[in-house]
Every structure is written in C-alpha cells, then in structure tokens.
Amino acid sequence: MAGDRIAVEVDGRRLTLSNLDKVLYPAASFTKRDVLDYYARIAPVLLPHLRGRPVTFRRYPEGVDHEPFYEKDVARHAPDWVKTARIVSRRRGEGTIAYPLVNDVPTLAWAANLAALELHVPQWTVGPEDARRTPDLLVFDLDPGEPATIVECCQVALRLRDALAAAGLTAFAKTSGSKGLQLYSAIRTRRAEAPSEYAESLAQRLAAEDPGLIVARMAKALRPGKVFIDWSQNNPSKTTVAPYSLRGRERPTVSTPVTWDEVGACRRAGELTFTSDETLARVARFGDLFAELPEHRVTLPRGASRPGK
Template identity: 55%
Template sequence: MSDTKTSVQVDGVRLTLSNLDKVMYPRHGFTKGEVIDYYARIAPVLLPHLKDRPATRLRYPDGVEGQTFFEKNAPSHTPDWVRTVCLPTPGGSRDAVNFVVVDDLPALVWCANLAALELHVPQWRVGPRGGAREPDLLVFDLDPGPPAMVEEAREVACLLRDLLETDGLRSFPKTSGKKGLHLYVPIKETSDQRTSAYAKEAARRLEKEHPRLVVSRMEKKLRSGKVFVDWSQNNRHKTTVAPYSLRAAEEPSVSTPVTWDEVNSGAELWFGPDEVRERVERHGDLLEPLLTLRQKLP
C-alpha cells in the first residue's frame, strides 16, 4: 500500500493525515480513515472526559493484529500546538514524562492519525500550571473471570451500586468495550490514598457479602467463575480507558456509557462506533454527571 497523505484543516490547524485506507481491524475492514472519522464525530462528548487529564495512548501502527505499545511520552515530532505536561513517574524507566493532554479536536485527530486506537486517562486532572491535582473520580473495573461472563458483571455492578448508595454515593456505569463493566463515582477532590483505601474497602465489603460471586483480591487463581472488583485503578499511577474510546478487539468496539436500566434489563452491552454515535444523538452524554457532580466520600 502506498504511503498516501492528505492535508486537512481542523479548527484552524493544518494536519497531514496518512494512509487513511490502511485497515486497522482486519476482520471487519475498519480503516484508519474510519477511526479518525469516528473520533472527530464523537469529540463533543469525548473531549470533556479527556480535558486536563494526561493521556496514555495505546497505539497499533499495523492494526489490531499487529504489534502494539503504550505511549506515555510525547513523541519527538509532536506539534507545538499539542498541549504537553511534564509529570514525575516514580518507579518508571524515566523520572518524568512529557504527557500529551488531549484538550481539543486537532490533538484528538492527531492522536488518531498515529493509530492511537485507545485513549487511557487517570482519575485526576492537571492544574493550569501543569501540576497534578487530587482525584475527582473513583472507578471500579468489574472483570469477569471465565466461565463468568458479562451477565455476572451486570449482577455485581448492581450490587456495588447498591452498596455505594448506602454510603450516599451515586455511581454511573459504562462498558469496558470488552467483557467487563466500569463504575464511576464523581467525588470532591480527595487524596489518592483515601480514594484507593475507600475503593479497596468497598470491594472487600462486597466480597464478604457475596463470596461466591465477587473477589477483591489480585491473585488470578481466585478469579475463576467470579467477578474481580478491581479497585486498584484508583492508584495515582494507574489509568482507565476513557469513555467513548475505541478498544482494540477483533471488531471495533467502544467503551460506552450505559443506563442502569440497560444493566438491569439484560440489554445488549456491546456497541460499535456507529451505534455509539446514534446513542449520543438520542441520549446525549450519559456520563455528563462525572463533569459536574462532586460527592464527598464518607
């Protein structure tokens, strides 16, 4: 395939897009041009969830069946109009990393053109001067261990929702885009030590109440037939796939906000890019409360 390039104007910024016909999802025929088109169209609801959050990009230069790599550091060819922020990375191969912050449509299209199929962000934002703030989100990753499947994840999601409600906390679900579910709890800015401790304790309470269905401990040997309530996503150095991000799977799937009625009813919880755009047209952003609601941890 020839290295074809196309020059486009995005919100006043000139970008050069390459290889738009390159297939990213071979079993589905979904091309890089379609990846960029999806991200450009979903940007109005995606960008608010990326704003001020340093992004880790999961790149697939040769599509989902090729090699991949997580990219934290901004590449040397990053345009000067892409916002970057230097943050310490304790325990990493570098003392600090220049993270990309995807605050606007040109930066989002630029990332998509680099085959950054997945966008992952932490539960905290950076301030105006670049320093890391305290977390404003709490997240639980509900991961069913075979032979458990999404049906068990639904049940655990509802149990966890009820447990959080007893502590006065509203939670909001989305699909992981693969086999699990994510539950978000918007909070007032709170230290990551406290958010992690609360999330761990909530997961342990749920495991104690439902030991045949729930596991809160990390050991993989304990997860068979149960749903692992992963509370560790609240560690300051962990990230979670962003709402509306594509996922690298056989078919192009999306980490999609859903309603509690959908979780409860047994409705289909797998969505492709076209379905997600249609859902947004009908419902708007189901995770909009994450941007405005600030709850106090008990």
C-alpha cells in the same frame, strides 16, 4: 494508495494524515479513515472526559491483529501546538514525561492518525504548572473470569451501585469495550491515596458478602466464574480507558456509557457490546450518559477511606 499523505486543516491547525486506507480492524474492514471519522464525530461527548487529563495512548500502527504499544511521552514527535503536561513519573527510571493533553479536535485527530485507538486517562487532572490535582473520580473496573461474562458484571454492578448510594455516592456505568463493566462516581478528596483505600475496603466487603460471585484479590487463580472488582484503578499511577474510546479488539468496539435499566436487564453478553456506529447512534438518541457525572461530585466518605474502618 496506503502510503498517501494529505495535508488538512482542523479548526485552524494544520496536520498531515497518512495511510488513511490502511485497515486497522481486518475483521470489520475498518480503516484508519474510519477511525478518524469516528473520533471526529464522537468528539463533542468524548473531549469533556479527556480535558485536563494526561492521556496515555495505546497505539496499533499495524492494526489490531498485531502487537500494540503504550505511549506516554510525545515530546519527540508532537506538533508544537499540541499541549502537553510535563509530569515527574513515580516509577523509577522514567523521569519527566510529556503527556499529551487531548483537549480539542485537532489533537484528537492527530492522535487518531497515530493509530492511537485507545485513550487512557487517570482519575485526576493537572493544574497550574502541570501539578497533579487530587483525584476527582472513584472508579471500579469489573472484570469477569470465564465462564462469567458481562452478565455477572451487571449483577455485581447493581450491588456496588446500591452500596455507593448508601454512602451518598452516585454511580455511572459504562462498558469497558472489552469483556467487563466500569463504574464511576465523582468525588472530592484531600488525599490521593483515599480513593484506592475506599475502593479496596468496599470491594473486600462485597466479596465477603458473596464470595461465590465476587473476588477482591488480584490473584487470577481466584477469578474463574467470578467477577473481580478491580479497586486498584484508583492508584494515582494507573489509568482507565476513557468513555467513548475505541478498543483494540477484533471489531471496533467502544467503551460505552449505559443506563442502569440496561444494566439491570442484561441477560446476554452481546446486549452490552457496542461498535463505533452503534455508539454514535446511542449518542444521537441519549446524548452523553456521563454528562451529569460532575454534577454529582461529593466528598469521599471518611468512614470507609481505610481498609477495615
């Protein structure tokens, strides 16, 4: 029955799983049991991208056909073995938040049992005493405005990749698991604000070069038929969906790393849409396409760290 609860042990940690037969993706008959199975199998490549980063859950306890909610603070209900980072929020009224640190398989299973389908992380990790480290990732979220699709995002991604390469940065691409594409570069910086400044400057430059395809301003009225380069994901207060996270879409699609050959060859939106099973098959074939991202970490160039510079 849907309400059944079972006690399990995962890597020495005991937890209770519930409602395993509850359908969370009705269009795909994909249950909570399937969600747990996916996260258990994808854990070896997912966990390195979560480790040390405060995680924000997007939970769908009634399934993707119902309204989800975001959860940051898990202090009231997390098992005592779940590691948390207590971080003072920069948003007024939020105070100190006990974010979960999903560093291991038991914590990942606990999150999946909460129907935390989506796992969102910032571009920084926590250090001793939960202090925020400066960002170690530069992220660009390419968002198509209808009738543009991920096909146009791929065109913009190639130009963005080349611009980053000219500045000494190596870009890695993944699908958002929704409509768009996301680019990551590993960086070093001493200022938390520098990545956002750099990303905004580069987005504005590309938009000026091709205003018919690219927009760098957030106004939605400017986006139809174009690709918005969302540079604001680099704000230290913002998060981005993690590589290999499920998304709360009609089907269990995944934010999936892709090769640059795939980006260059994309001619139809469906070519870069991957479900959980397809992503697991890709990992079996390619391994983690984001595994080498940290090896390409370089100092964020100073010359473009401020808009207009």
